[in-house]
Every structure is written in C-alpha cells, then in structure tokens.
Amino acid sequence: MKPAGSTIPILVVLLAALVLWYLGAIALNWRGQLDADQLRGVTGQTWTDTLGATLGQDKPLLPAPHQLVAELWKTIAQQAVTSKKSLVYHGWITLSATLLGFAFGTALGIGLAVLIVHNDATNRSLMPWIIASQTVPILAIAPMIIVVLNAVGISGLVPKALISTYLSFFPVVVGMVKGFRSPESIQLDLMHTYNASKLQSFIKLRWPIALPYLFASMKVGVAASLVGAIVGELPAGGGNGLGARLLAGSYYGQTIQIWSALAVAALLAGGLVVIVGLVERAVVREMGARPA
Amino acid sequence: MTAVVSAKNLGLTFSTGDGDVVALTDVNLEIEEGEFVSFIGPSGCGKTTFLRVIADLEQPTSGSITINGMTPEAARISRAYGYVFQAPALFPWRTIEKNVALPLEIMGYSQAEQQARIARTMELVNLTGFERKFPWQLSGGMQQRASIARALAFDADLLLMDEPFGALDEIVRDHLNSELLKLFAATKKTIAFVTHSIPEAVYLSTKIVVMSPRPGRVTDIIRSTLPAERPLDIRETPEFLEIAHRVREGLRAGHSYEE
Numbered sequence: 001m002k003p004a005g006s007t008i009p010i011l012v013v014l015l016a017a018l019v020l021w022y023l024g025a026i027a028l029n030w031r032g033q034l035d036a037d038q039l040r041g042v043t044g045q046t047w048t049d050t051l052g053a054t055l056g057q058d059k060p061l062l063p064a065p066h067q068l069v070a071e072l073w074k075t076i077a078q079q080a081v082t083s084k085k086s087l088v089y090h091g092w093i094t095l096s097a098t099l100l101g102f103a104f105g106t107a108l109g110i111g112l113a114v115l116i117v118h119n120d121a122t123n124r125s126l127m128p129w130i131i132a133s134q135t136v137p138i139l140a141i142a143p144m145i146i147v148v149l150n151a152v153g154i155s156g157l158v159p160k161a162l163i164s165t166y167l168s169f170f171p172v173v174v175g176m177v178k179g180f181r182s183p184e185s186i187q188l189d190l191m192h193t194y195n196a197s198k199l200q201s202f203i204k205l206r207w208p209i210a211l212p213y214l215f216a217s218m219k220v221g222v223a224a225s226l227v228g229a230i231v232g233e234l235p236a237g238g239g240n241g242l243g244a245r246l247l248a249g250s251y252y253g254q255t256i257q258i259w260s261a262l263a264v265a266a267l268l269a270g271g272l273v274v275i276v277g278l279v280e281r282a283v284v285r286e287m288g289a290r291p292a
Numbered sequence: 293m294t295a296v297v298s299a300k301n302l303g304l305t306f307s308t309g310d311g312d313v314v315a316l317t318d319v320n321l322e323i324e325e326g327e328f329v330s331f332i333g334p335s336g337c338g339k340t341t342f343l344r345v346i347a348d349l350e351q352p353t354s355g356s357i358t359i360n361g362m363t364p365e366a367a368r369i370s371r372a373y374g375y376v377f378q379a380p381a382l383f384p385w386r387t388i389e390k391n392v393a394l395p396l397e398i399m400g401y402s403q404a405e406q407q408a409r410i411a412r413t414m415e416l417v418n419l420t421g422f423e424r425k426f427p428w429q430l431s432g433g434m435q436q437r438a439s440i441a442r443a444l445a446f447d448a449d450l451l452l453m454d455e456p457f458g459a460l461d462e463i464v465r466d467h468l469n470s471e472l473l474k475l476f477a478a479t480k481k482t483i484a485f486v487t488h489s490i491p492e493a494v495y496l497s498t499k500i501v502v503m504s505p506r507p508g509r510v511t512d513i514i515r516s517t518l519p520a521e522r523p524l525d526i527r528e529t530p531e532f533l534e535i536a537h538r539v540r541e542g543l544r545a546g547h548s549y550e551e
Contacts, residue, residue, distance in 0.1 A: 186381045189349055193375045195368055196398045204394065208385045287385035288426035 018065060022055070025064040029054035032061060063256045071260045084240070091264050093241040097157055097229040098272070101164020102222050108165060109172025109217070116173070117180040117206070118198065134170050138163065138228065143235035160232035160241075167228040168221035175217030179210025208287065215280035222272040230265060242268075296450055296482045297323040297346055301355035304341060314507035315341045319355070321501065321510060325449075328476055328483045330493035331501045332539060333546070338508020339486045339501075343452050346484065347375050359450070371399060373450040374443030378458055380435035382427040382442075389414070389423035392442045399446055413441040416475055433457075433464040437471075444479070453485045457492070469495055470524055477520065490543075491527055494518075494536045502539055504546020512542035 033054050037045055045053075055064040063071075072087065079086035112130065115122040142163050149159040183205050191201045233243025242261045249257035302319040305312050316338040323329050331339035344350040345357060348364035359367035367373065374395075382391045389410050396406045414420050417437040427435055436456055443451060457465045469492060476483060476496075487493050493500050494516070502512040516535060518526060526532055 184381075186377050186379055187383070190375070190377065190381050191398075192349065193347055193368060193373070194395045194398045195371065200398050204398070205383070208383070288387065288428075289384075290426075290428045 021062075021065050025060065025062045026051060026054050028061040029057055033057065059253050059255055061255065063259050067256055068259050068263060071256045072263060075260060076264075087242075087245070087260060087264050090240055090242050090245050090261070091268060094226070094229045094233065094243065094265070095268055097160035097232065097241070098164055098222075098225045098268070100157060101161035101228055102168050102218075102225040104161060104165040105168030105221055105225060106172050106218060109169040109221070110176055110214070112169070112173045113176030113180055114202075116177050130170065130173055133166070138167060138231055139234075141166075142228075142231045146232065146235045160229050163232040164225040164228035167224040171217040171220040171224065172214070175213040176210055179213030180206045182209050182213070211283060211287070212280075215276060215283070218276050219273050222276055223269045226265060226269045226272065294325050295322045295358075296325050296327075297321070297357070297359055297484070299342075299345075299355065299357040302342075302345070302352050302357050303354035304338070304345060304350060304352045305354075316345070316352070317507040317509050319508075319510055321513070323482060323484055323499075325482055326480060327499055328485065328497050329499045329501060330497040331484070331486045331503060332488060332490065332493045333503030333508075333543065334488065334505055336505035336508065337503040337546075338505070339503050340454050341508065342503075343454050343484060343486050346450075347373060347452055371446060372448055373452050374446065374448045376436075376440055376443045376451065376453040376456045378455045380427070380432075380439040382435055382438060384427050387424050387426055388419065388430065388438050391427070391438060392445050395442060395446050401446075409445050409447075413444045416444060416478065417441045418471065431464075433460050433468060436460065437468065440472075440475075444475075444481075449481055451481050451483045453483065455486050455488070458488070465489075465492070466524060470522075472496065473522055490536050490539050494532055494539060495522060495524075495527055500535070500539055502542035502546070504543065509546075511546040512538070514538055514542070 030050065033050050036057075037043075037050070037053075054060070056067070057063075060067070075085060075087040079088070081088040081092075083089060112126060116126055117123075145163055145166075146159050149155065149162070180202075187205055187209075188201070191205055196204070229241070230243040230246070233239060233241035234247050242265050245261040246258055249255070249261060299319050299321045302316060302321075303314070304316040305314050319338075319342065331342060333339050341350055345352050346359060346364060348368040357364060360372055362370065362372070382388075383394065386394065392410050392413060393406050396409060401409065410423065411420075414423060417440050419434065419437055419441060422430060422434065422438075427438070430438065436459075440453075440456065457468050460468065473496060485493075485496060498516050500512075500514040500516065501510055502514065503509065504511045514535060517531060518535070
C-alpha cells in the first residue's frame, strides 16, 4: 500500500522539475534570441518580449515543456498511426525491435547462466568473454552488425533486435548466475538426501529461488534493449524508428523533434520497466511472499 | 534385533588450510531397529558429522559404516532415511503441503498417493488445517514440525534429526519432545537424534551416546532404563536424574569443558 499523503510530495517534485525546466529553457535560449533579433534588425525589445520569445522559438536550444507537449500532440494524436509523421508509428518500430531483442537476450542470458552454474569449464571459459563483450562500445559495433547482416541479406527488424540482445543478455546472465547459486547449503543437502537429479534440483530449487533475481535483471535488461534498438536505428539513416527520428532531427537542427523522440523513448522505457514490475508482483504474490 | 546403522572404527578427518581437523576417530557403534538413539556432546565432538556420514553428506576417511547392510550412498539412493536439519529449510515459495510433497514429487509418487501421504503426515505432526499456509505464516515450532512431516512423508524407516529443536524456546521444545515420543511410538521408526541438551537426550532416548571433542569420539553409551511411556514429569524421578547424572559424568570424562 502507498503510504498516506504521498501525492503531495510527488506533485511538489514534479512542479519543481517543471519550474526548473522553464528556467533552463529561458536561460539557454536567451542568448540565441538576442542574436537572432540583432540579425533581423529587430530593435526596441523589452525584456518581457525577449522572455516570451525564448519560449516560442522554432529551433530552441532547449524547448519549453509546452512546446514539447504541442509537438507530441501533433505527432501522436493528430497523425494516423501508419503515417511516417506519427511518433506512434516510429515508436512501434523501435518497440518491436526492443521486445524481440529483449526476448532473445533474456533467453540467451538464462541459457548462459544455466551453463555457467552447472559446468565449471564453461564458467571459466565463458565468463571473461561475456564481461569483455560489454566493454566494447555499442556505438562502435552497431553499424558493423547492421552492415554485415545487410550484406548477407538480413535487414529490418532482426539486426536491430540483435543489438538489443547484445545489451540485454548481460544483466540477465549476471543476475541469474547469482540467483542459481543462491540456494543455501542446507537446501542443497536436502535435495541430495532425496537423491534428486540435477534437473529436479534445478526445477524445484534453483529456478524458483532465482526468480527474484530474474526480475531485477529484466528491469535493467529491458531498458538496455530499448537503447540497443535506438542505437541500431542510427546507422540506417533516414529510416524509421525513434533512432532515425533522433538522427534526422539532429541533421536539420530540429531540436523539438529530437526532444519529442527522446520523450517517447523515455515513456516507452518507463512503461516497459513498469510492466516487468507488474509481472514480478503477480509472480511474487503467486509464490506466497509475505506482503511488504 | 537387527542393526540399522553399524559403524566400525569409523574416522573422518577434514583437510583444511590450517591442517587436518579430526572430526571423528575410532567410532564403533550400532543403532538397532526401533531404537531412539541420542548423540550428545559439546560443539565439535562430531555428533552432527556422524549423522551426516550416515546420510552420505560427508565421506568417512577410515573405517566402515553400513546402513541396512548397504553403503551410505546406496542407502541414500534407496531412500532409506529422512533427514531433519537444524533449521526447517522449508522452501518459502511452497505452501506447507507442497513442502511436504517435495520429496514425494521427486520420488515420483502419484497425485493421489501424495495427497494421502500429506494428510497422514500432517496429522502425525498435528498440523492439520495448516496445509495451505506459507512457511512465514507459521511459528518456528510449527515450521520445524512441517519439516518433520516432510521427512516422514516417504516412509523411510530411519529418521535422522540434527538438533531439530535447538533454536526453539524451552516451552515449545518440551511440547515437541513429548509429541516426538508419541510419534516414535506410533510409527515404530528408528531415530538418530543429535542434541546438546542433557534432559532432552535422557527424556527421548532408549540409548544415549556421549561424545567428546578434539578428536571427536564416543566416550560412553548408556542404555535408558526408563519405560516407553514417558510423561513430562518423569524428568523429576530419581531414575531420570540418575541417567542424567551418568551423561554428565560421561561428558566430564571427555575433558570437554577444560578448554
């Protein structure tokens, strides 16, 4: 249960963020507004005129919240979802790659963790590579993956999903190795006295005890998946998806477009994490956890 | 009477970074069918280690031991014993009945058979009505009773109990001790019971094995002269006190409290 009276603090924080945003927009856009006025020979501006203008520029350094909302309204509500101008369309393209990559990544992560926990040789041989894989900057290898796969005739969803997989399997491996190893020795002894097979011990002990670790890992993994899908859309250039929108926006200095794509990406990531959290809550309740 | 457990010159030495630790040395012991044998001694006397050797959880380094004439491993594989640990070790994501069903699932009992066995063992440990509760909803004593039900569920003739009531308070412990005696009478099982409480050992046992540490060894084996029927106030009779005295003497003879 939410503690009573948590609404007001949340609203206060939200309001403070909004005020800071407006102040930031004014401060960052002020200089540019003065320069633009000078360039166009506009004179006699009072400071209130400038202030108003900083919040209504076409290509502001930092768009004001209401400009962002207007852009989101225009590109989400006022476009057909199949239109290339619709952020729903681009968002869905990114989301589908994210979900596919996340599913791959979670399955791969669990599979690797099973191998690592049950076999010391795989533990020693795989773990260094898994860790090394995450030290490679994703921005550097994403274009290569896209190009190489394109060359062998694979394009569209799968290459992007693979980049999501690359980023999302890691937290799952690390979390699940820890989770599969979390039974206490007394619980393992118990299974031993029953002469339980490795498979039985896995199904009845290691898997259920590791589930909380899985959900924690999946929350990190799903957000990483979205980042992967967006990064995968960057090298495509002029294509579809939120990443392509970001890139196009930065080519043409369309800051409002960039920010609105960012906002949609943030909302998607937040929504995905919330969904994982809800599934976790349902599973944990099913597993008889003491209510917090 | 036939020997359920028979140990001859049994020894177990742990190799550690600091050198060898002799956990058991030269243990000669028989546990016969239908006996309630307590192992008593201070920490480090090897009583738990001996129980773990019977259960094939530790491997002896010298001597021999048989369970029902088999090696500990063969006995474990034939599911010859149920083991009750110091902690209940219930799986928190399973209800009490599902915890009791755990060994039955692993051993491949049918659904109907599982239900029948759950009902029977839950009644034996007086937990009927708590089948659908999760472990955290039960007190410590009830959790340990559930773990006893789990050990009884597959009808092994030998019950190994490693200080099962050590973490419980005196009142709960008295209650569970008398329940355990009833269960012992009702099921005719052979029980090996590790404890460090003298009254508990004397109250429960038909045979008391006194052990001492460094190195872990048996210093005395006492056959109880108490009747099978034992109300709790038997603990104030001269006969009871005499056995308790002999246990205490045995512990002292082991020089166990000098250090």
